[in-house]
Amino acid sequence: MKSKTVWTGLAMALCLLLVSNSGYAGALDAFKDETGSLKIAGGTAHIPVMQEAAKRIMTLNSNIQISIAGGGSSVGIKQVGEGLVDIGNSGRKPTDEEIAKYGLKLFKWATDGVGIVVHPKNSVRALTQAQVMDIFAGKIDNWKALGGEDKGINVYTRDEASGTREVFWEKALNKGEITTRANFVVSNGAMKSAVSQDPYGIGYVSVGHMDETVGPVSFDGVAPTLANVKSGEYKIARGLFSNTKGDPTGLAKKFIDYLFSTEGQEIAAGNGFIPVN
């Protein structure tokens, strides 16, 4: 009796394996005979793509465990460098010191813009770089000065470990000051929910994270859209990197290869990023 159940179970598993194999062709084949676990951490902009890729891989082969954590770009770089995770994501190019110190190998699999966002009901939808710099420096502190309501501006920014902050600070603010009154949030998701809840808030998120809950703001007359980031017209853009310590091996290598496959690049595009291939 018992052995019969085992055999039936095995047969069913075999059938499932065959069925799923025929369903997922190509890029995922590499994961067919793999077992083990893969730890990913870092940039929060990457998370939707990582999750979708991990879901597809783990659906095909339940012997693979992929865990995905946030933390921010600096956390990703630090943790992969210390050997705590297999892949460390960063929304900025790791600095030369970081690369040299940890022996990092970088894989840029998509391009992303960083867009300024306000509450969807806010009528201010276009700002010049000078205005943006003044707002984030706290020099302009009322929406009225920008043609909006007579209400104070609530500035939201990201924590020190954020790659999104790094890129925004460098390219939109020209490394200018950020007011000490600014509220700090800790991920792209948290930024989106903070701004979508605050009628007088302003912040910045990855273009891939933008949706109808927040209102996009044009920067120097260019809207933060995929097309504009792709054409290079929208200035505040950055690469999305997945980094490994030394050359990737085993599952990490296969995962990164998958990100660069047609299917992986489609996932990136589906999440609002610009694929590299």
Next chain:
Amino acid sequence: MTKIGETIWERLFLLCAIASVVVTVLIFGFMVVLGLPLFKGGHFFYLLTQPWLPSRHAYGIYPMIVGTMFIASLAVAIAFPLSLGCASLISVIAPRPFSRFLRRVVHLMTGVPTVIYGFVGVFLLVPLMRDLFQRGSGMCILSAALMLAVLISPTMILFFADSFEHVPRPYLDAVDALGGRPVQKFIYVMIPCAWRGILTGCILGIGRALGDTLVALMIAGNAIQVPSSPLDSARVLTAHIALVIAADYDSLEFKSIFACGVVLYIFTTIVVLAVRSLGASGRRQEP
């Protein structure tokens, strides 16, 4: 139990006690050693007075110290009358079944994870505060203090209620015999008798409010200014550590959080010492 067995157990417990003491001391040593580069250069006192502007190489934690004290003391100020009222209801005024029910609820509240309070704060309290005061984002000291007050009041209530129940029975009977009402009994007999328990509860509340990370991180706004009003956004020391810990290990930002750790450690030590000395002096004065 045999004599030898007893000795073994005694030694084992002694070992546990020593281990916990050693760990506590080691943690302090660890923070001091890792923060040494800052202490050595005489930067430590700068740290306590400077603002936090990493882009200008100022790594002071003064705004966070002010923020922490502001939020913790405001939270206790809100929680104290709340807890006193609730404790009096539990141990004096309410009828027995209701007070038992209330006590259960308070017990339950002590077990609610702080992240739940954080969530409630973000989605209910913050928008409410924003609409109410029409100033800022609603992420402010007052929001965090209100939420922290809810967080620490169960601890305070239980301490207060316990100390009320330890008021000697004859005192209460005497009040009853004199025809005093329950409220008179509470104000003129129970509070004076139970003041030590009340103080201990308050100090524990302060300790918890000082040490809590998540509530302040989620709803105080984490701005790095020196707060000047309860409606300002502010950052507390614990949230600061959580935000900065992601920085590069070798950076001064990272090293400065050990100074935060030391400051928090000292705060907590002062609180604990205060509890101890109060307990000691109270015992001496006991009739």
